Amino acid sequence: MRKTIFKKLEAQGLIANYNRLRKNLPPKLPDRVFIWDETFREGLKAPTVYLTYVEQVRLAKLMDEAGVSVINVGFPAISEEEKRAVKRIVNESFSNAKLTASAEPTKNSINACIECGIKEITLESPINGLNLEYKLRLTKEQGLQRIVESIEYAKKHGTTINFNLMDGTRTPLEEILQVFQAAVEAGATRLGIADSVGFIRPLSMRYLISHIRDGLPEAVKKKAPLSIHCHNDFGLASANTLAAMEEGVSYLHTCIAGFGERAGIAPFEEVVTATELLYNIDTGIDLGKIYRIAQSTEKAFAMPIQFHKPIIGENIFTHEAEEMMAQPLVFEPFPPEIVGRETLIFIGRNTGQTLIQKLLEKAGIRASPRQMDELFRRIKGPQENLDKGESQMTYYQVKKLMKDLLKGYTMDEFWRLVEQVTHQHPKLPKNTKKQQNADQLIS
Secondary structure, eight states, X not given: OTTTHHHHHHHTTSOOOGXXXXXXXXXXXXXXXXXXXXXXXXXXXXXXXXXXXXXXHHHHHHHHHHTOSEEEOOOGGGOHHHHHHHHHHHTSOOSSOEEEEEEOSSHHHHHHHHHTTOSEEEEEEOOSHHHIIIIIOOOHHHHHHHHHHHHHHHHXXXXXXXXXXTTGGGSOHHHHHHHHHHHHHXXXXXXXXXXXXXXXXXXXXXXXXXHHHHHSOHHHHHHOOEEEEEBOTTSOHHHHHHHHHHTTOOEEEEBXXXXXXXXXXXXXXXXXXXXXXXXXXXXXXXXXXXHHHHHHHHHHHTOOOOTTOTTTSTTTTEEOOGGGGTOGGGTOSSOGGGGTOOOEEXXXXXXXXXXXXXXXXXXXXXXOHHHXXXXXXXXXXXXXXXXXXXXHHHHHHHHHHHHHHHOOOOHHHHHHHHHHHXXXXXXXXXXXXHHHHHHHHHO
C-alpha cells in the first residue's frame, strides 16, 4: 500500500507530489539504507532511565523482528553492571540484527567489549581542537595515534571495527579526511560522523558529507560505508539524518522515540517513515511494527511520549473534523495502518452537528431535535464546565511526580553523600561548589 497510495492519488489528479519530481531527487541517494539503533546506548543516557535485562531483551527482539540492521547494546567499560548486561544479551539469538558495543580508543575499553563476546566494536573519539584540549588533553598527533593503535589492537583480537568521529560536524574537513583515512588503513570497516551537539543545519550537513565523500580516496570509500549520528538539540536530528542520506550515507543512527541525553537523537520512527514514504527508499523495516515498538519502549523507560509526537503520538491520527468521514487523507499524510495505527474520530466540544447526524445515520439511529439537543448538551457540558483550576492542579501534580522521578543529585547533595560515606570532608575552594552547580546547569 505504501508504494502505491501516493501514485494513485496523483494519477487521479487529487494531489501533487513534489517529492517524486526527478529534479528534487538528490543524485547520490542510496538504493537501500540500514537502520542502526542506539536505544541502549543513547536512550539509556536519559536521566534515571533504567532497563531490566528482560526489558532490554524484549526491546532488542522487537527491533530484530522489525528489521533493524545494527543494534548498539551498550558501553561495557562504563561499569561491571553494564558489562554483565551486554554479555548476557550477546548470548541471545537474533535473526536480522548485528550487535555492536561502544568503546573508547583504549585497551581497557576494547577489552571490556571483547570479554563480553562482542564481535563488532564501535570505537568513539573526537579529534577537533575543542575536545583535544579540554576533554582528552592530547595533541592532534597523540589523538590520531591513539585511534589508530586502538583499531589495530581490536583487529588483532578478531573484531570488526566501526569508527565514529564524535563532534564530527564541528571538526575541520581536512582533519576528518585525515582521521578517516588513517582509521580505514588501520582496519576500520565503517566510518561515522556524529553531530554530537546537534549543531549543524541540513544544507550544511549536505555540504559536509559531499566534501567528505569527494575527499576520500576511492579505496577508502569502497572499504568503509558512511554512517550518521545526529543529536536533536535544535530539533533538526531527523532533517540532518535525511540530509546526510541524500548525499549517500547508508547507515542511519536512530533511537526509538528519539530518547537520549539532553534532547536525544534522531527518532527511529521519523527517520524510517520519512525514508520509506517520502523518498521511497527501502530501510528493511516492517513499518507495521513501529507503533508497538514505541509503546513498549515508553513503558520500559517509564517516560511518556508526548501526545503530539510525530508518527507515534496519541494525537497524530485522532481528529475532531467531520471531513474525516469522507476521506481521512484530507487531514492525514498517509494511512495510519502503514505504521500499525488507525484513524480515530474524537467527539468533543468542537464536533459539528453534521458529523453527529452522519454517525447516527450510519448506525441506523433517528434522533429527534430534542434528542439531538440533549446529545450536544451532554457532549459539550463536561468540557465547558471543567474547572480550569482543577485541570491545572492535576497538571502540576503530574509534572511534579515526573520531576521527582527524574531527579538526580545536585553537586551539594553529592558532596554531602561523599562525606557521609567516606567520613572525609571534601577540600574544595569556597566557590567550587557554586561553580560546579553552574557548570552543571550550563552543561
